[in-house]
Amino acid sequence: MKNISQVLESLDEIINETEKENNVLGYFAVLYRRVTWKVKEAIENRHFDDAERMEKLDVVFAERYIVAYYNYKRNLPVARSWQKAFDLATNFWPITLQHLLIGMNAHINLDLGIAAAKVSEGKNIENLKADFNRINQILADLVEEVQHNLATIWPPLGYILKHTGQVDNLMTNFSMQLARDGAWRFAKTLHAPQGKSYKDCVLERDIAVAKVADIITNHPPRIRFLIGVVRLGELGSVASKMRKLKKITS
Numbered sequence: 001m002k003n004i005s006q007v008l009e010s011l012d013e014i015i016n017e018t019e020k021e022n023n024v025l026g027y028f029a030v031l032y033r034r035v036t037w038k039v040k041e042a043i044e045n046r047h048f049d050d051a052e053r054m055e056k057l058d059v060v061f062a063e064r065y066i067v068a069y070y071n072y073k074r075n076l077p078v079a080r081s082w083q084k085a086f087d088l089a090t091n092f093w094p095i096t097l098q099h100l101l102i103g104m105n106a107h108i109n110l111d112l113g114i115a116a117a118k119v120s121e122g123k124n125i126e127n128l129k130a131d132f133n134r135i136n137q138i139l140a141d142l143v144e145e146v147q148h149n150l151a152t153i154w155p156p157l158g159y160i161l162k163h164t165g166q167v168d169n170l171m172t173n174f175s176m177q178l179a180r181d182g183a184w185r186f187a188k189t190l191h192a193p194q195g196k197s198y199k200d201c202v203l204e205r206d207i208a209v210a211k212v213a214d215i216i217t218n219h220p221p222r223i224r225f226l227i228g229v230v231r232l233g234e235l236g237s238v239a240s241k242m243r244k245l246k247k248i249t250s
Contacts, residue, residue: 004040004055007062011036014069015242022238024089025069027096028103030245031142036062038138048131057119057128057135064111079206081106084213094217095230096241101216108139109209113186114202125191132184 001007011033018026039058048054068082078086085102088094094102120128186205193201219227234241 001059001063001066004036004043004058007036007059007066008033008040010062010066014066019239019242024094024096024099024238025086026238026242027099027245028085028107029069030242031100032062032065032103032107035139035142038142039135042134042138048134050127050131053119053128054131054135057115057131060118061107061111061115064114065107068106079106079110081110081206081209081213084210084217088217093224093228093231095227095234096245098216098227102213104139105212105216106209108136108183109186109212110202110206112136112183113190113205116183116187117190120187120191125188128187129184132187136183 001010011029014029015026015033017023018029036058039054042048043051043054043058065082068078069086071078072082072086085099085106088099088102116128116132117125186201189201190198196204
């Protein structure tokens with residue numbers, strides 16, 4: 001892919017495929033298309049210092065997810081953190097929010113740093129930092145948007161999570177500021193490895209990010225029970241939930 005328009009086309013293909021298959025992997029694809037569209041708008045509105053560099057970053061960033069998705073579908077190896085996200089799709093019990101968070105975990109905590117290092121090859125990576133923070137603000141705004149609107153899939157969800165503190169727990173464990181700062185440090189490590197190979201740095205990071213995925217999915221029995229109640233209340237097909245997510249993110 002050479003530009004964001006091609007990224008959007010690829011994401012549309014994944015969305016159409018998962019919607020037809022009633023595949024929960026479509027939840028993240030819908031959200032990520034919104035992220036990509038927001039970045040495209042920001043580039044067109046001159047929100048970034050270097051529009052050309054940010055389009056390249058967006059393409060490299062998106063390709064990490066798109067390639068991982070198709071490799072998984074073809075039973076080819078994928079990063080550990082993406083394996084966790086994709087494998088969750090075979091489990092009935094995770095709620096929509098968990099599917100979204102585990103996808104964002106792999107994509108932001110692993111892929112974003114790799115993409116940032118890639119577009120900074122042969123350059124001073126510090127020149128990217130301001131735009132890097134701007135793209136992370138776009139991601140953070142969307143996380144909050146989804147957090148407050150997922151109850152359209154099952155209205156009691158908001159009440160249950162609010163009064164058990166579980167929205168705060170989930171979002172604290174997946175702090176956008178921590179994700180941003182960690183991704184930036186990872187990008188700088190890849191840009192100038194200190195005594196380690198690029199491959200070893202990526203592997204070490206991937207293992208750590210995969211452990212974060214466990215925080216999103218593993219809970220004490222009481223919380224598992226509450227999440228189970230929410231899951232049973234998420235009525236409708238995966239395709240119908242995807243359509244609701246499209247409305248949330250449109």
